[in-house]
Amino acid sequence: QSALTQPASVSGSPGQSITISCTGTSSDVGGYNYVSWYQQHPGKAPKLMIYDVSNRPSGVSNRFSGSKSGNTASLTISGLQAEDEADYYCSSYTSSSLDNYVFGTGTKVTVL
Amino acid sequence: QLQLQESGPGLVKPSETLSLTCTVSGGSISSSSYYWGWIRQPPGKGLEWIGSIYYSGSTYYNPSLKSRVTISVDTSKNQFSLKLSSVTAADTAVYYCAIAGTTYAFDIWGQGTMVTVSS
Numbered sequence: 001q002s003a004l005t006q007p008a009s010v011s012g013s014p015g016q017s018i019t020i021s022c023t024g025t026s027s028d029v030g031g032y033n034y035v036s037w038y039q040q041h042p043g044k045a046p047k048l049m050i051y052d053v054s055n056r057p058s059g060v061s062n063r064f065s066g067s068k069s070g071n072t073a074s075l076t077i078s079g080l081q082a083e084d085e086a087d088y089y090c091s092s093y094t095s096s097s098l099d100n101y102v103f104g105t106g107t108k109v110t111v112l
Numbered sequence: 113q114l115q116l117q118e119s120g121p122g123l124v125k126p127s128e129t130l131s132l133t134c135t136v137s138g139g140s141i142s143s144s145s146y147y148w149g150w151i152r153q154p155p156g157k158g159l160e161w162i163g164s165i166y167y168s169g170s171t172y173y174n175p176s177l178k179s180r181v182t183i184s185v186d187t188s189k190n191q192f193s194l195k196l197s198s199v200t201a202a203d204t205a206v207y208y209c210a211i212a213g214t215t216y217a218f219d220i221w222g223q224g225t226m227v228t229v230s231s
Contacts, residue, residue, distance in 0.1 A: 101172075
């Protein structure tokens with residue numbers, strides 16, 4: 001089971017928009033609309049931000065949006081704020097090797 | 113709103129079995145739950161899915177851990193559990209339990225529990 005590929009870090013100034021990519025294969029990201037994104041602040045449990053590629057759970061800011069094209073999914077944060085500084089992980093259902101779920105490598109978002 | 117709490121030893125000796133329990137409060141574990149899972153995070157590293165158990169009882173494990181992992185659920189106690197055998201220092205991590213309520217996304221997480229493997 002190979003982790004989904006994310007950039008190690010992304011940065012932006014307050015108010016700007018940033019996009020985090022998540023690249024997988026046709027057995028995971030490209031094959032199913034079951035991509036989700038998690039935000040994790042230091043010492044805290046992950047928090048679900050996006051599910052099923054582009055859906056936001058109740059209570060999550062609409063500044064967070066998700067999309068997918070082929071084997072690559074993306075998370076966009078618009079109107080970047082200081083509290084958005086955190087680690088972000090994508091994940092996907094996967095049908096390879098009878099396993100079920102795979103996380104991305106994680107991206108550190110820095111607000112300059 | 114469901115809440116999860118992991119419990120178990122914080123220190124496990126090499127070659128022994130790591131056992132953790134996730135207790136669900138605020139509702140029944142078997143209502144509106146799609147599947148339950150365990151995820152871990154070694155210090156300073158990323159998230160790793162360990163395995164999941166579906167409402168039907170079917171289990172799925174990370175291939176790299178499959179030979180050592182068992183996940184089970186006890187609906188009468190509102191708990192689900194993780195057992196990881198033959199542990200080594202590489203199994204040192206924060207272990208999270210989580211629930212996916214409606215789709216393949218973990219929308220409720222426990223706070224996590226640190227497990228150190230050391231003699």
